[in-house]
Ligand SMILES: NC(=O)C1=CN([C@@H]2O[C@H](COP(=O)(O)OP(=O)(O)OC[C@H]3O[C@@H](n4cnc5c(N)ncnc54)[C@H](OP(=O)(O)O)[C@@H]3O)[C@@H](O)[C@H]2O)C=CC1
């Protein structure tokens with residue numbers, strides 16, 4: 001099938017690397033210089049210390065006439081608006097899959113009325129070394145759930161059983177996104193503020209207490225069905241990624257914008273809707289916003 005990937009970042013290039021074996025993949029980049037490099041030099045895919053070169057199509061997203069059966073949107077949450085506003089480019093697309101962390105993008109998705117819309121969570125680790133090199137740093141899975149319409153051609157991917165790159169189909173999009181949101185809402189801001197690896201949150205008793213306090217706020221506003229299972233999942237992710245720095249830690253360290261709006265910003269919106277005060281979440285949200293601004297202005 002013809003697969004389009006919008007965004008040539010870590011996740012976009014990782015998808016391109018795995019899907020190019022069986023499908024005709026096009027990466028739609030923000031910068032034409034990246035598309036030119038991908039076309040000229042191919043994609044370099046690094047896994048377990050080995051590097052493979054992969055040929056694919058690439059072009060800038062702006063003004064591209066997309067005729068792919070299935071399109072993955074892999075831009076960060078704060079760049080989603082630029083994609084949504086160019087919906088006319090998706091007129092010939094059957095199915096669009098959104099893979100952002102957080103839930104800030106959900107409010108935009110109903111505007112895609114002509115396509116099947118799928119949301120998903122990524123449990124892989126990926127690191128982009130340069131514009132045409134990506135490394136698979138942690139093997140996990142991608143979970144997909146239908147937001148509206150059918151799964152379209154995305155259902156094929158789950159059947160393909162791609163080695164080290166499985167797709168799983170889930171029935172309830174909200175519980176899929178909430179499960180990932182609770183992990184990111186607890187681990188990401190705390191590790192970024194405390195400047196520690198994920199595993200330190202479990203090792204240092206007062207940090208663990210901070211996790212529990214924050215989780216007790218999230219429970220009040222997010223539709224978490226099984227609180228114990230949700231907490232166990234957070235602890236499990238912390239253990240599995242103990243030696244990693246979270247994406248928010250990395251964004252702050254490298255003076256990039258974070259996805260805090262889609263994560264704790266979304267939680268605070270829910271608090272407002274439900275009339276629940278969330279002082280710890282508000283405190284952390286302000287801290288991360290301040291660190292983003294401080295980094296940009298005073299770095
Ligand atoms: N990396 C990881 O291991 C994981 C990431 N995720 C989630 O996946 C999502 C993507 O993350 P990641 O790949 O790491 O992010 P990156 O920042 O590496 O990649 C985002 C890409 O989107 C591109 N982009 C931005 N705007 C546009 C546009 N208008 N048109 C085309 N391309 C555009 C950027 O281009 P440019 O380079 O020109 O700025 C960049 O290449 C995030 O929500 C993240 O939280 C989830 C789990 C793990």
Ligand SMILES: CC(C)(CO)C(=O)C(=O)O
Pocket residue numbers: 101183184187188198237241244245246247248
């Ligand atoms: C799972 C976790 C917390 C791993 O670091 C992550 O998704 C992130 O850093 O954004």
